Amino acid sequence: MPLPAVSISQAQQNHAALAGQPCPDHVTDVLAPERCALARKNISRWSSYQPTALYPLGGLAGEIGIGSLFYKDESTRFGLGSFKALGGAYAVQQALQQALDAQLADTTVTLDDIHHKRYPELAGDMTVVTATDGNHGRSVAWGAQRFGCQCMIYMHEHVSLARREAVEAYGAQVVRVAGNYDDSVRQADQDAKDNGWQIVSDTSYPGYMEIPRDVMAGYTLMTTETMDQLPGDIVPTHIFIQGGCGGLAGAVCADFWFRYGVDMPHLIVVEPVPAACLYESARAGEPQLVNIVNESLMAGLSCGEVSLLGWQILKAGARHFLTISDAPVAPLMQEMANGARGDPAIVAGESAIAGLAGLIGAMQDPALCKDLGLNERSQVLVFGTEGATDPALYRELTGTDAKNVTTSSNGS
Ligand SMILES: Cc1ncc(COP(=O)(O)O)c(C=O)c1O
Numbered sequence: 001m002p003l004p005a006v007s008i009s010q011a012q013q014n015h016a017a018l019a020g021q022p023c024p025d026h027v028t029d030v031l032a033p034e035r036c037a038l039a040r041k042n043i044s045r046w047s048s049y050q051p052t053a054l055y056p057l058g059g060l061a062g063e064i065g066i067g068s069l070f071y072k073d074e075s076t077r078f079g080l081g082s083f084k085a086l087g088g089a090y091a092v093q094q095a096l097q098q099a100l101d102a103q104l105a106d107t108t109v110t111l112d113d114i115h116h117k118r119y120p121e122l123a124g125d126m127t128v129v130t131a132t133d134g135n136h137g138r139s140v141a142w143g144a145q146r147f148g149c150q151c152m153i154y155m156h157e158h159v160s161l162a163r164r165e166a167v168e169a170y171g172a173q174v175v176r177v178a179g180n181y182d183d184s185v186r187q188a189d190q191d192a193k194d195n196g197w198q199i200v201s202d203t204s205y206p207g208y209m210e211i212p213r214d215v216m217a218g219y220t221l222m223t224t225e226t227m228d229q230l231p232g233d234i235v236p237t238h239i240f241i242q243g244g245c246g247g248l249a250g251a252v253c254a255d256f257w258f259r260y261g262v263d264m265p266h267l268i269v270v271e272p273v274p275a276a277c278l279y280e281s282a283r284a285g286e287p288q289l290v291n292i293v294n295e296s297l298m299a300g301l302s303c304g305e306v307s308l309l310g311w312q313i314l315k316a317g318a319r320h321f322l323t324i325s326d327a328p329v330a331p332l333m334q335e336m337a338n339g340a341r342g343d344p345a346i347v348a349g350e351s352a353i354a355g356l357a358g359l360i361g362a363m364q365d366p367a368l369c370k371d372l373g374l375n376e377r378s379q380v381l382v383f384g385t386e387g388a389t390d391p392a393l394y395r396e397l398t399g400t401d402a403k404n405v406t407t408s409s410n411g412s
Helices: 025-030 033-043 058-064 074-079 088-103 111-115 120-124 135-147 161-168 181-195 210-229 247-263 277-284 308-317 329-338 354-363 366-371 391-398
Strands: 008-013 054-056 068-073 127-132 150-156 173-177 238-242 266-272 318-324 379-384
Touching (some): 008 277, 008 366, 025 247, 033 088, 033 111, 033 247, 068 074, 088 135, 135 150, 150 161, 161 173, 161 391, 210 308, 210 379, 247 308, 266 277, 308 318, 329 391, 354 366, 354 379
Parallel strands (some): 127 150
């Protein structure tokens, strides 16, 4: 099967990027390496923790003309189907620990106490709340169930029924909000203030910065696993990472910069055209709001407001910002499910393939390929951030069920 044609809709170089420089202090101020290490230590103690696979896709790399391609497959993460399992649930653990510690003046409450549900009544009185387009809410609901508190999840009207039911399966109460994702963020924020609930959001905004730092710190378990899994002699030259609010891309950028310093890979952010808030921010040199009129098929990336924390990292660390339409989504999901060219078959959801689409699109555009410094020696890393998180939509787009996609086990 020929590789699908992918056209890059817009491309913006970030002239403010600090290429070839060590990680600046302002990045470690935004996301401290110690905070990330604490998150990794705690999450890796949760029962059923297992690193997800990193697959070399040698066939695809050869076909598009690069040296090597690695795909981190988050479809199996904690049975929730996306990397988001790492962020929201860990932030719930943190939020509970801080709230209970403040309540119990004579006792020190630890993250371990929350993990082992040592204060069930106090935890049960607390309510965590978030807006979501699916995956983050699932993580927060799962964390709330795991650590024994109440949970309210706000979903805008376009979030599918399957995604709603997945959240309800963890005992959370769902509130539907008219409008788009950003409307649901504002409504959740207001209702939390009115009711004394704790917001556990994956996006950060003025006055709300601490919990999203823990969410991002949780994501670095995925990046640290990846760096540990890469073959010893391989430092990626390029990373293509999809952007919603930019929390994920910011965490990826920071963690790779911490480890590789001046050899930090060339980081490229990829977004859907109708929700390209990071791309617009890069063009303007400061955070921009995008009013989402049409929802992208890549639901997890359909976000019009940048995370301030994510942006503060990306404005220094991301070298390029690209946008793509929905056209390559289904063909690339099928490509991954088929496991063509000797590569493993992988369950990749709609938002999972955006980084890969950006890479393929760039390789099919000689001028852009040159701008990004991509060639036959490039060693590229992409993150398959979700599996079939909406099973009916997955079937509609690929023509098969996720359970029929059998991945051979050559990942590490
Ligand atoms: C599967 C998937 N990939 C990527 C992202 C983007 O993450 P962020 O919003 O932190 O940029 C999301 C966000 O929900 C997602 O669900």
